[in-house]
Amino acid sequence: xxxxxxxxxxxxxxxxxxxxxxxxxxxxxxxxxxxxxxxxxxxxxxxxxxxxxxxxxxxxxxxxxxxxxxxxxxxxxxxxxxxxxxxxxxxxxxxxxxxxxxxxxxxxxxxxxxxxxxx
Amino acid sequence: xxxxxxxxxxxxxxxxxxxxxxxxxxxxxxxxxxxxxxxxxxxxxxxxxxxxxxxxxxxxxxxxxxxxxxxxxxxxxxxxxxxxxxxxxxxxxxxxxxxxxxxxxxxxxxxxxxxxxxxxxxxxxxxxxxxxxxxxxxxxxxx
Numbered sequence: 001x002x003x004x005x006x007x008x009x010x011x012x013x014x015x016x017x018x019x020x021x022x023x024x025x026x027x028x029x030x031x032x033x034x035x036x037x038x039x040x041x042x043x044x045x046x047x048x049x050x051x052x053x054x055x056x057x058x059x060x061x062x063x064x065x066x067x068x069x070x071x072x073x074x075x076x077x078x079x080x081x082x083x084x085x086x087x088x089x090x091x092x093x094x095x096x097x098x099x100x101x102x103x104x105x106x107x108x109x110x111x112x113x114x115x116x117x118x119x
Numbered sequence: 120x121x122x123x124x125x126x127x128x129x130x131x132x133x134x135x136x137x138x139x140x141x142x143x144x145x146x147x148x149x150x151x152x153x154x155x156x157x158x159x160x161x162x163x164x165x166x167x168x169x170x171x172x173x174x175x176x177x178x179x180x181x182x183x184x185x186x187x188x189x190x191x192x193x194x195x196x197x198x199x200x201x202x203x204x205x206x207x208x209x210x211x212x213x214x215x216x217x218x219x220x221x222x223x224x225x226x227x228x229x230x231x232x233x234x235x236x237x238x239x240x241x242x243x244x245x246x247x248x249x250x251x252x253x254x255x256x257x258x259x260x261x262x
Contacts, residue, residue, distance in 0.1 A: 021135070023134070023135055023163065023167075024131065024134060024163075024167045024170070024171075025131050025132055025134075025135060055135075055159075055160075055163075057134075057160060057163045057164060057167065057228075058164055058167070058222075058224040058225045058228055059167065061224055062221040062222050062224070065218070065219060065220065065221050066221045068219075069219060069221070086156060089153065089156060089157070090160060090228075093157075093160075093228055093231045093232065094215070094216070094224050094227065094228060094231070095215060096218060099218040
């Protein structure tokens with residue numbers, strides 16, 4: 001991972017933008033950087049923006065599944081947002097596009113923000 | 120026939136370094152960007168398995184990759200290491216991992232991308248041979 005940008009949307013929603021690659025080289029660092037948001041009592045919904053993620057391998061998939069499992073175990077929600085072509089390609093190959101909640105557009109993100117319980 | 124050999128010492132960075140170098144080489148001959156991405160992914164997975172399981176994060180050990188391109192026919196990639204013996208997984212093709220599983224998708228990805236692949240072990244060498252059929256629309260015209 002080259003860069004992680006954090007954006008708070010309201011009180012309970014946090015958007016993490018992963019810029020660069022999500023691979024074996026960097027998933028441990030990505031897990032460590034994300035863990036505080038997963039654990040935070042204030043964050044009920046985590047949105048991972050993958051629009052600028054240029055390469056995703058099986059370790060990166062493992063990272064996304066790990067965050068999904070961690071959030072679900074705490075009754076919280078994880079959304080993947082704005083998947084890059086490369087991310088879509090990799091998740092399609094392992095048939096996980098239906099496993100994650102995916103937001104395709106800014107409109108869908110705005111709708112999520114308007115839902116009761118996300119603010 | 121076009122042939123090139125790539126070599127690298129094992130390290131956490133080796134899989135991406137090798138996969139990117141081979142993609143750059145193949146992009147002289149192949150135009151299909153989706154295919155190039157998939158080949159880069161299969162190479163990354165194969166080399167990551169070597170770093171993790173053959174050399175077990177050791178810093179000593181070589182990864183050798185021989186790329187053979189038969190224009191209009193096929194691409195053959197042979198990846199060799201001298202680490203712990205690796206034997207082919209029992210299920211072939213591998214079953215789709217449980218969606219909640221956080222690991223174990225490397226060989227499954229390779230099976231989804233390549234037309235054929237085979238693991239072998241002899242004379243202290245592990246070799247993974249991967250094959251991909253090529254069609255004219257995948258290739259740079261005139262090569």
